Amino acid sequence: xxxxxxxxxxxxxxxxxxxxxxxxxxxxxxxxxxxxxxxxxxxxxxxxxxxxxxxxxxxxxxxxxxxxxxxxxxxxxxxxxxxxxxxxxxxxxxxxxxxxxxxxxxxxxxxxxxxxxxxxxxxxxxxxxxxxxxxxxxxxxxxxxxxxxxxxxxxxxxxxxxxxxxxxxxxxxxxxxxxxxxxxxxxxxxxxxxxxxxxxxxxxxxxxxxxxxxxxxxxxxxxxxxxxxxxxxxxxxxxxxxxxxxxxxxxxxxxxxxxxxxxxxxxxxxxxxxxxxxxxxxxxxxxxxxxxxxxxxxxxxxxxxxxxxxxxxxxxxxxxxxxxxxxxxxxxxx
Amino acid sequence: xxxxxxxxxxxxxxxxxxxxxxxxxxxxxxxxxxxxxxxxxxxxxxxxxxxxxxxxxxxxxxxxxxxxxxxxxxxxxxxxxxxxxxxxxxxxxxxxxxxxxxxxxxxxxxxxxxxxxxxxxxxxxxxxxxxxxxxxxxxxxxxxxxxxxxxxxxxxxxxxxxxxxxxxxxxxxxxxxxxxxxxxxxxxxxxxxxxxxxxxxxxxxxxxxxxxxxxxxxxxxxxx
Numbered sequence: 050x051x052x053x054x055x056x057x058x059x060x061x062x063x064x065x066x067x068x069x070x071x072x073x074x075x076x077x078x079x080x081x082x083x084x085x086x087x088x089x090x091x092x093x094x095x096x097x098x099x100x101x102x103x104x105x106x107x108x109x110x111x112x113x114x115x116x117x118x119x120x121x122x123x124x125x126x127x128x129x130x131x132x133x134x135x136x137x138x139x140x141x142x143x144x145x146x147x148x149x150x151x152x153x154x155x156x157x158x159x160x161x162x163x164x165x166x167x168x169x170x171x172x173x174x175x176x177x178x179x180x181x182x183x184x185x186x187x188x189x190x191x192x193x194x195x196x197x198x199x200x201x202x203x204x205x206x207x208x209x210x211x212x213x214x215x216x217x218x219x220x221x222x223x224x225x226x227x228x229x230x231x232x233x234x235x236x237x238x239x240x241x242x243x244x245x246x247x248x249x250x251x252x253x254x255x256x257x258x259x260x261x262x263x264x265x266x267x268x269x270x271x272x273x274x275x276x277x278x279x280x281x282x283x284x285x286x287x288x289x290x291x292x293x294x295x296x297x298x299x300x301x302x303x304x305x306x307x308x309x310x311x312x313x314x315x316x317x318x319x320x321x322x323x324x325x326x327x328x329x330x331x332x333x334x335x336x337x338x339x340x341x342x343x344x345x346x347x348x349x350x351x352x353x354x355x356x357x358x359x360x361x362x363x364x365x366x367x368x369x370x371x372x373x374x375x376x377x378x379x380x381x382x383x
Numbered sequence: 384x385x386x387x388x389x390x391x392x393x394x395x396x397x398x399x400x401x402x403x404x405x406x407x408x409x410x411x412x413x414x415x416x417x418x419x420x421x422x423x424x425x426x427x428x429x430x431x432x433x434x435x436x437x438x439x440x441x442x443x444x445x446x447x448x449x450x451x452x453x454x455x456x457x458x459x460x461x462x463x464x465x466x467x468x469x470x471x472x473x474x475x476x477x478x479x480x481x482x483x484x485x486x487x488x489x490x491x492x493x494x495x496x497x498x499x500x501x502x503x504x505x506x507x508x509x510x511x512x513x514x515x516x517x518x519x520x521x522x523x524x525x526x527x528x529x530x531x532x533x534x535x536x537x538x539x540x541x542x543x544x545x546x547x548x549x550x551x552x553x554x555x556x557x558x559x560x561x562x563x564x565x566x567x568x569x570x571x572x573x574x575x576x577x578x579x580x581x582x583x584x585x586x587x588x589x590x591x592x593x594x595x596x597x598x599x600x601x602x603x604x605x606x607x
Contacts, residue, residue: 218578220574234492254589297593329491329494
C-alpha cells in the first residue's frame, strides 16, 4: 500500500512515502492510538469505577474479589481496545470511498508471520497470566471466601476465629453460634475486624449460602460441614444473604439480611441473645458440625424421631423430652 | 388430491396440534388456587379475621392424600386455597383449627413463636411462646412468614385419636385451636409456608404438598 488510505492493493513495488511495503506506518499509528486510549480508559476505570466494583470492601475476601475484578478489567480493556481500534482504523482508512475503485486483495491479505506470532504469543501470555493470577487469588487468601469442605486446605493464619454455623433448610437460613452457648437465631450478626469461619450445612436438600457483600459463598449440603473463611474489615453495615442453589418453590424468597457491627455491639448482642434464647437452646440438639436429616420427613412418628428405620442417626431437633411440651410459656399480654 | 393440498392440510394440522399443546401447557402453568379477598370493603383500623384449618389428608381433588391448609372465606365457606388479599398495615387476627397429628420438628428453633403481637399465641386458650416438639404430641405444622419474622408452631393432636381425613373438617373432630395476631406490612406479596416437612411419601418430606401453593405454601397479597 502506498499510503494515503486509498484502499487499494497495488502491485508490489517500492514504497512511495516511506512505507516499507508492509504498511508499518499504519501499524505505528494503530499502536499509538491504542496505547493512548488503553492508558486513558484503564486509568479512568481504576480511579472512577474501581473502588465501587462489587462485592465491595466489607471483608478481606470481598476486597480480594474486587481487586481481582479490577485486574481482570484492566487487562481485558487493552485487548478489547486493540480489536476495536484496529477495526475502526481499518474502516476509516481503508474504506472504499465514493468514486474510488473497489478494494481488492493484495500482499497484506496474505498475513504477516511476525504479527500473527506476536498476537498468539501475547494473548497466550495474557490468558496464562490470568490463569495463574486467578488460581493464586482463589486459593491463597484462605480460600477466597469459598466453601472448602470439612477439611480446608487454606485457613487463615490467625487462630482467633469466630465460628458461625449456617443451617439451611427449606426455605430459611438460621445461624448457630457455638462459642456463645450454641444458641440459634434467624439473625446473622458478625463483628467488624474479626476473622470468621462459616460452617455451612443443610437440614434437607442442597442449598448454597451466598453472603454477597461479604464475598462468601459455600454450598450447603445435608450431613456436610462446608467451611468458608473471611475477615471483616472496619466497614459496618448491612449485607445480603441469598440461597444460590435452586432448592424448591420458595428458593427465590430464601434470602435475608445480615449486619456487620462493632465488636462491642456484637458482644452485647451475642450475650443478650444467648440469654434470651436459653429456653429454645435447651431444646436444640447438642451442637454438631452436621446434622443428618430424617429421610422420612414428618412421618407421623413421634419422638424420638431417630427410631426411624431409614435414619437411625442424629436427627436435628430429636432430643429426648426433658420438659413439658409448653415450656416457658408466658401468660398472654392483655 | 394434489401435493400442495396435502402439504396445506398437514401444515394446518400441525398448527392445530401445536396450539392445543401450548394452550394446555399455559393453562396448567397459569392455574392457581383462588384468592380469598379480605381487603375489599375493609374498614380502616379494624382487624381482619382470618380463620384457617390444617388437615392431614384433604380427601378430595387430584391429591386426596395430601396434607393441606384451607381458608374460611368471609361468607363462611371453606375454600381450598392459601392465597389471601389483605389490607396493608392492618392487624390480622388468625385462628387456626389444627386437625393433624404432630412430630418432632426438624429444627426445634421453629418451635418458638415469633413475630406475633405480644410474641405469643394461645393453644386452646393457653398462652404459649414455645413448644417442645419432642414432647407431648409434637408439632403438626407451622404457619410461617419468613420475610416478616412470623413463626407459629401448631401443636399436634394425639396420633391415637381418630383424625379428620376429609376436609373441610368440623369442630366435632379432634383439633387444637391456635390463635395469634400479626400486622401486615406495606403492599406487596409475601410468601408463607409450613416448616414441618409434612409431605408424607416424599424424600425428606419436602415434596408434594410442601412444594405446592394451595396446600402448604401460599402468598399474602397485601394491598394498599
